[in-house]
Amino acid sequence: MQTQRSAGLAPARPSLPATPSSPSLPKHLTMRFTNASDTNNVVELFNSERKKSMDPNSKIRKRNQDELATSIETGSAVIALDEQEEIRFFGMASEHFSFGQDHPEAIIELGAIMSDIGGYGVAQLGSAMLALKEANRLRMEFPFLYTSGVHALVAKDNLPAQKVFTRDLGWSGISSDQDCSRLFRTQGKYTNNPDAQQSRLWLEFGHKASEKAANIVVGALSKQRLTSRRAPSSSIPIDLDHHVFKYI
């Protein structure tokens, strides 16, 4: 997929260091939907020391090459690369199907969201792009299937992820036990593990979240930079995949 470079944008001089987990503040980011050429880099990342530093508490479960490739090759993942082509954000979506009470069901689950650039809205933007694309795909590819839409499953003790999804992106928590059971059944990963179910929250990409996501993407497309929440004079120039226009 093509991205467009914005010419003549001087790299911003950071006035604050990046968060402690971040090796350095990028001078530039390219954020785009993935394609097959990204698979090896992402697989390497998942098996690297960098993954451990981006996800020190192992909140992201291991994924094998096939699982990663399925999402990456079909463009159901977003990657942000810095000026040295290092991955600084990754997030992917997986589709799940089950045969529900009397009809087949589908959900799309965003997962493996990770970034080592704190405070600039990188994780928020990448997740917004991916959720918008996947919600569109669910409507287009499975128009006749019963679907409860795009979701994310977040550990109850993962406050950074909850802040990103609920506070910043407007995703809503699923509180009904019946709905959670249905989502776990369709997802199929923790069906025989009540403790794993108890320790996780299902979040839904609903109408409010979809509006927020579109605003975040439009803002990034028009400004072509992401600004530090704490130091507004510090920003990172960013080129976004223009395919995202189709989903806002």
Ligand SMILES: CC(C)(COP(=O)(O)OP(=O)(O)OC[C@H]1O[C@@H](n2cnc3c(N)ncnc32)[C@H](O)[C@@H]1OP(=O)(O)O)[C@@H](O)C(=O)NCCC(=O)NCCS
């Ligand atoms: C979850 C994640 C993608 C969020 O991205 P991020 O770049 O940290 O997002 P932000 O910088 O906007 O931080 C969001 C909030 O979490 C806080 N936060 C981030 N890292 C934190 C940490 N290690 N400890 C405590 N708070 C933290 C931030 O301070 C911010 O809160 P504030 O606005 O009240 O200050 C990122 O923290 C990450 O990669 N975590 C490891 C993998 C993971 O848990 N993925 C989610 C799986 S569902």
